Amino acid sequence: xxEKNIIIFPQGVPGFEKYREWSFVIEEEAPLAQLVSVENxxxxxxxxxxxxxxxxxxxEIETEIDLDTQKVLEIKENxxxxxxxxxxxxxxxxxxxxxxKAPLLINLENQIGCQLILNQEKYDSKQLxxxxxxxxxxKEGVTG
Amino acid sequence: xxxxxRKTNEKIKIGEDIEITIVSVSGEVVRVGIxxxxxxxxxxxxxxxxxxxxxxxxxxxxxxxxxxxxxxxLRTKLTE
Numbered sequence: 001x002x003e004k005n006i007i008i009f010p011q012g013v014p015g016f017e018k019y020r021e022w023s024f025v026i027e028e029e030a031p032l033a034q035l036v037s038v039e040n041x042x043x044x045x046x047x048x049x050x051x052x053x054x055x056x057x058x059x060e061i062e063t064e065i066d067l068d069t070q071k072v073l074e075i076k077e078n079x080x081x082x083x084x085x086x087x088x089x090x091x092x093x094x095x096x097x098x099x100x101k102a103p104l105l106i107n108l109e110n111q112i113g114c115q116l117i118l119n120q121e122k123y124d125s126k127q128l129x130x131x132x133x134x135x136x137x138x139k140e141g142v143t144g
Numbered sequence: 145x146x147x148x149x150r151k152t153n154e155k156i157k158i159g160e161d162i163e164i165t166i167v168s169v170s171g172e173v174v175r176v177g178i179x180x181x182x183x184x185x186x187x188x189x190x191x192x193x194x195x196x197x198x199x200x201x202x203x204x205x206x207x208x209x210x211x212x213x214x215x216x217x218l219r220t221k222l223t224e
Contacts, residue, residue, distance in 0.1 A: 015196035016203065030219040043203050046215060048222065067183035088202040093217045099202065102195045117187055117195055125198045130221070 006038065007106055007113040010072055014102070014115060016043060022113070024106065033084055035104070047084035048098060053129065058083060061103060064118050072114050073107045082106040087129065094130055101125040 007024045011017075021038035031052045036044035050057040061083070065075070075081065084106065086099045100123035106113040148156060156164040162184065165177035178186055 013199055014192055015199035027219070030222045032215070032219060032222060034215075045199075045202055046218070052222070066185060067181075068185050071183065086199065086202045087218070088198065089214050089218065091214075093214065093221060096218065099195070099198055101191075102198070115195070115199075117185075117191055119187075125194055 005108060005111055007035070007111050009113045009115070011114055013104075014117075019043065024113075035084075046087045046089060047104065048087055048129070050083060050085045050098070050100065050103065053098075054100065057100065057123075060120070060122075061116070061118060064116065064120065065105070069105065069114060069116055073105060073112050074110050075107065079107055079109060082108055088126065096129045097126040098129045099125045100127045 005024045007022050009020055009022060012020060013022075016037070019037040019039055022035045023038055024033060024035050026033045031049040033047040034044055035047055065081075069075075073079075073081070082105070084104045086102075086104065088097045088099070090096045100118075102115050102117045102125060104113055104115050150156065150166045152166055152168055154166055158164065162178070162180045165179075167175040167177045169175075180186060
């Protein structure tokens with residue numbers, strides 16, 4: 001089961017500024033989603049929900065949602081924002097990184113999205129996704 | 145490009161609402177203070193470029209590595 005939406009990114013996405021329309025498919029079984037350009041189906045991102053591994057992330061980025069971003073997303077008092085982060089999938093899956101520096105904020109009520117670049121230094125654009133969790137596991141067990 | 149010379153603590157005004165202050169100069173490092181309305185997004189340019197590059201690296205995987213097998217492995221890993 002999945003949920004599909006077309007999301008407009010009025011400012012584009014850094015590196016892909018000219019692509020404004022993205023198809024957004026949220027998976028139900030895993031905390032994963034795919035964002036694929038409507039104009040060019042070969043451009044796509046795999047996304048995950050940050051709170052799965054980084055518990056405080058959502059509260060910590062809240063203060064960085066500036067007025068401009070709020071306007072772009074048309075955030076109202078009761079708006080529930082969807083926050084997703086782009087994964088860079090490595091050949092060895094254990095080396096997959098998550099971009100915590102620039103979360104995607106998506107307002108599903110009006111289908112508008114943007115990629116927010118955080119000012120705080122704490123978050124990395126190439127954070128290993130499995131770094132905390134995998135300490136107790138061995139590599140073979142994960143990739144095999 | 146407009147180029148201005150400024151000393152420490154001198155300021156530059158841009159439009160009505162933005163004021164730049166040269167806070168200190170030490171060797172090659174210039175500390176700049178910026179006062180601007182909340183809705184103005186201020187970023188170090190290289191941060192935007194870094195995110196662009198990172199997005200391109202993430203998206204490029206669709207052609208070679210971003211295949212169903214990788215995603216399926218990731219799916220398994222994330223639901224463990």
